[in-house]
Amino acid sequence: MPKLVWLNGSIVKADQAVVSVYDHGLLYGDGVFEGIRTYRGRIFKLATHLRRLEESACALRLELPYDREALSAATREIVEANDCGDGYVRLCVTRGRGTLGLNPFLCKEASTFIIADNITLYPDDLYRDGLSVITSSIIRNHPQALSPRIKSMNYLNNILAKIEAIDAGVLEAIMFNHQGNVAECTGDNLFIVRERAGAPVIYTPPLHAGILEGVTMNVVLDLAREAGIEVVRTDLTRHDLYTADEMFLTGTAAEIIPVTTVDGRTIGAGRPGAVTARLISAFRDLIAQNAPED
C-alpha cells in the first residue's frame, strides 16, 4: 500500500504530497523539523519533540500554523494511517510559498507535513561491533550564526562533514566548534567514558559548545544518572576523543551506537565498552516497558 502523508490538514498519498517550488523551505532551507521514533505505535517523547519544534520556530520567527495539541493529533493520525508500529516520523514546517526574494514575511502561510515511515541509519552489525568515525575539518555552525540549537531545514554544514566521512570510507564525522572543542556528529550527540578514581565517568559537551539539545541525549543522561554513573558536561578536545575508554553517539534515528575507532585510533579495547552496553540495555528496557510519550 502506498504511504500516506499528512499535509496541511489533509491526508494524501505520498506521491501527491508536494510543496510549491516557491516554498522558502526549498528555496532557502527556511523551515524547521523534528525526527521522532515510534515504538509499538507509541510516539516516543512526542511532547518533548513538539516543544523543541516550537523553540526552533520561535528562534526563526516562524509562526507555526498548528498548536501542540493539533500537531500531536496529526502525528498520531498519520502514524495510525500508515500502521507505523516501529517506525520514524518526520514532522516539517516550512516558511511556505513566497517570492523569489529572501523576505520570509512575504510567505503567507507556513506549510506543514508529516511523514511516517521507517529509517535505518547504520547497519545492525555496527551496533554490535562499533562504528568507525573521523573528525571533520568542517566546524559546526557558529552559535552566533545559525545556532545549532535550532533544528532547521538547513543541514548543509552537517552534509559537508558527512561527505568528508563518506570520502574517508566511514559513515559518521565528529564536528568541532569555532573554538576547537568537540561539538557533535552530523546527526548525533557524542559521549565519551573515562575511568576516574576507579569509577567510570561520562563526559559530553555542554549546550554552549554549539550542539543540538538531543532528545535522546537527555534520555541517556537521565538513564546514566539513574544507574548511578557520574555525568560531566564539559569542553572536550580531540585528545580527549583519542584517549577515551569508550565512546558512543545518540540520536532519534541512531538510538545509541558505540564508536570504536576515531581517525584510525582505537577507542578503549576496540569493542563497545561496559558503560555503553549498560546504557543500551537501559534504553531498550525503557522502550520495552512503555516508550514514554512525554
Ligand code: PMP
Ligand atoms: N545533533 C544533530 C545535528 C542532529 O541532527 C540530531 C538529530 N538527528 C541529534 C544531534 C540528535 O538529536 P535527537 O536525539 O533529538 O534526535
